[in-house]
Amino acid sequence: MPLSERNRPRAQVRERPGDRIFSGLSTGAGVLILVVLASVASFLLIEAWPAFMAPPEDIPGGEGLVVYIWPLLFGTLLSAVLAxxxxxxxxVAIALFITHYAPRRTAQGLGYVIDLLAAVPSIIYGLWGIAVLAPATVSSTEWLSKYLGFIPLFAGPPSSTGRTMLLAIIVLAVMVLPIITAVVREAFLQTPRLHEEASLALGATRWEMVKMTVFPFGRSAIVGASMLGLGRALGETMAVAIVLSVSGGVTFNLISSGNPSTIAANIALDFPESSGLAVNALIASGLVLFAVTLVVNMIARAVINRRREFSGAN
Amino acid sequence: MHTPIPSTSVDTELEVQLFGQPLTHGTLPRWAPFATLAAAIVVGIVLDDIGLAIGVAAVAAVAFYAATIYLWSRTVEGHRKAKDRVLTTVVTSAFLLALLPLVSMVITVVQNGIQRLDTEFLSFSMRSIVGEGGGAYHAILGTLIITGLAALISVPIGMLCAIYLVEYGGGKLAKAITFFVDVMTGIPSIVAGLFAYALFALLFGPGVRMGIMGAIALSVLMIPIVVRSTEEMLKLVPNELREAAYALAVPKWRMITKVVLPTALAGIATGVTLAIARIIGETAPLLITVGITTGVNMNPFDGRMSALPVFSYYEYIRTGIHTAASQDRAWTAALILIIIVMLLNLAARLISRLFAPKTRA
Structure with a gap:
């Protein structure tokens, strides 16, 4: 570098075209993420707009968009919340087992096994659910309706195929399990070692140690992870579409053969054969689903991030 | 674990002072849980033999174990330790319960899918196939093309975005991007499919189906995963390496491409492989953007294509006189899918183990 330029080396650095291009590219990629998210919302809105504007009798079902979407939204919320x-x-129990109960050497391997559950494609959950789990639940739904039939959830009559809301809930629960476990596990691992040792030194049993140090520390992670799981369960499509026998309508009855569908499953089942305004109505229901999951996920992330800021609890 | 105080004379002396209260609780012998477990297994087998369903018998055996160990421990060790033992049982059985679906799923898919896992299945399409025979050649090709395109779109965008977040960002924009990337990981796959459909319906009119639409839908799902994993890996690169490069007057972009990325490459490759494994089994977005065909279509910009998960779904729901044959095809497609996903997961672990950066001695 010539002597005369030594006074302004910073300016020299900023002039490099390579730097400019590269930082521009990476900033652009970052902004693109925001653009994509915004365009998901706006394109769905544009394509759903005709359904919002259409007269009620043109919407599938003939009674307008709200009547069309509400049972679906109800089914979605019911299945996801119960799952x-x-x-x-x-x-939480599994995360606890992996972080605090399993032998230390096997803990990581066990974590991988649970992660594998998350890797299984949802179509396989659906096929497994209908081929294995559905027949297996028939006898228990009969038992439930016979002895616990006074609870509205188990009013029955029990479905003979097992393709009930209860089955969908169980399948959804298995599917969101690894997602919740992964987040909770991370939080439990970060429990300050000194807190745990201090409580053990005071004579606490292992469970008391967990109750007094691990749970308070991981509480917001448990809440956040559950919200994440809820978001996943709300949007799960194929497994529900395959497993659930749908008749529409709003009912809390979990074990009969007539169940409300979910938004996602309804789109998957109806979209390939739909045309015209029906497609717009389906996209409108998709927009509702997008809005619900967006809110749930934003709350979840806000809760988890808040924990991250205070994670230096010791 | 309590260690009994060895000297008994001290014990009795103190006990006298403490009005006869013993200083230590007793402890169950080390073999106590194992003995109880053995007894519980016997109870389970007996219950199964007398005609109870296997699930009910298993639950009864677990309940028997918990009750026995609780009562035993309570009489010897006191209620706090007894509670601890019961909760250990609960936590362990929760884990075993979670393994059950995984094992059952793998067994079911292998059992049902193995019959048609032959060369015909791998080398034939479904063109002009009515009954038995036929294969998923077109669907496998379609899955590879669509997933490959999705990776081609997502990996550069995702990596650049992660580079921005770690190397350039820091302001409000970076914070917003981090937050929304996290939110984006939660977008339902069907919504991603609807987005791709809405985008192309605006450009080409309603009812459009193309391979590239599926790739774009999958990219929406894949980009946030790539961003998150790449970001984590870039954060692991020691700052000393960056500073050493700066000290040698290396420009920032050269520092990133020549120092940071090679150091983090193994981790990034692992993340990308796992991301591919996550999206390769997505059915719903492809169902509504790509559709299904019976023949081979290698051009993702022209008309419907087939993908393995969609193929499996349509073969499963197909009705008619040849349902047995199409069900077999559905299960075999599912088996191939699960094999691909497991292989990708295995590859990811291998990559991270074999090519891990040697940053610290």
Whole structure:
């Protein structure tokens, strides 16, 4: 470098075209993510618009968009929330097993095994659900309707094929299990070692140690992870589409053969054969699903990130 | 674990002082859980033999184990340890319960899919096939083309975005991008498919089906995964390497391409492989963007294509007189899919193990 230029080396650095191009490219890629997310919303809105504007009798079902989407939204929320209620406690227990109970040497391998559950394509969950799980649930749904039939959830009459909402909930629960487990596991691993050792030193049993140090530390991660799982369960398509026998309508009855469909499953089942305004109506329902999952995921991430900021609890 | 105080004389002396209260609880022998487990297994087998369903018998055996160990431990060790033992049982059985679907799924798919896993299945398409025979050659090709295109779109965008976040970002924009990348990982796959459809319907009119639409839908799902994994890997690159490069007057972009990326390459490759494994089995977005055909279509810009998961779905729901044959094809397609996914997962682990950067001695 010539002597005269030594005074302004920074300016020299900024002039490099390679730097400019590269930083421009990577910034552009970052901005593109935001653009894609915005365009998902806007393109769905554009394609759904004719369904919003159409007279009610032109919408499939003939009674307008709200009546068309509401049972689907109800089915989506019912299946996802109940699946979450099944999966979340299990996921916390599994994360606890991997981080604090399993022999240290095998813990990582066991983590991989649970991760494999997340890697299985959803179509295979669907095929497995209908071929193996559905026949297996028939006898228990009969038992449920016989002895617990006074609870509206198990009012029956029980389906003879097993293709019930209960089955969809179980399949969904298995599918969201690894997602919740992964996040909770990370949080549990970050529990300050000193807290754990201190509580053990005070004579706590292992469970008391977990209750007093691990759970308080991981609480927001459990909440956030459950929300993530909820988001996944809301949008799960193929497994529900294959497993559930659909008749429409709004019912809390989990074990009969007439069930409300879910938004995602309904799109997958109806879209390939639809044309005209029916497609717009399906896209409108997709827009509703997108909005719901977006809100759920944003809350989930906000909760998890808040934990991250305070993770230096010690 | 309590260690009994060896000297008994001290014990009795203190016990006298403490009004006869013993200083330590007793402990169950080390073999106690194993003995109880053996007894529980026997109970389970007996219950299974007398005609209860296997699931009910298993639940009963677990309940028997928990009750026995609780009562035993409570009488010897006190209620706190007893509770601890019960919760150990609960946590362990929760884990075993989660393994059940995985094992059952693998067994079912292999059992049902193995019959048609032959050369015909791998080398024939479904063109003019009515009953038995035929294969998924066209669907395998379609899956490879669509997934390959999706990777081609997502990997550069995802990597550049991660580079921005780690090497350039820091302001509000970077924070917003990080947040929305996380949110984007939660987009339902069907919504990604609808997005691709809406985009192309605006350009080409309604009812359009193309391979590239599927690739774009899959990219929406894949980009955030690539960003997250690449970001994690770039953060692991030690700052000393960057500073050493700067000290040698290397421009920033050369530093990133020649120092940071090669160091993180193994991790990035692992992340990309896992991302491909995640999207290769996606059915819903392809169902509504790519559709299905019976013949080979190698051109992703022209008309419908076939993909393995969609093929499996349509063969499964097909009705008519030849359902047995089409069900077999569905299961075999599922088996191939699961093999591909498992191989990709295995490859990812191998890559990260074999090519891990040697940053620290």
């Amino acid at each position: 979450l209620l099944v999966a979340a406690p299990l996921a």
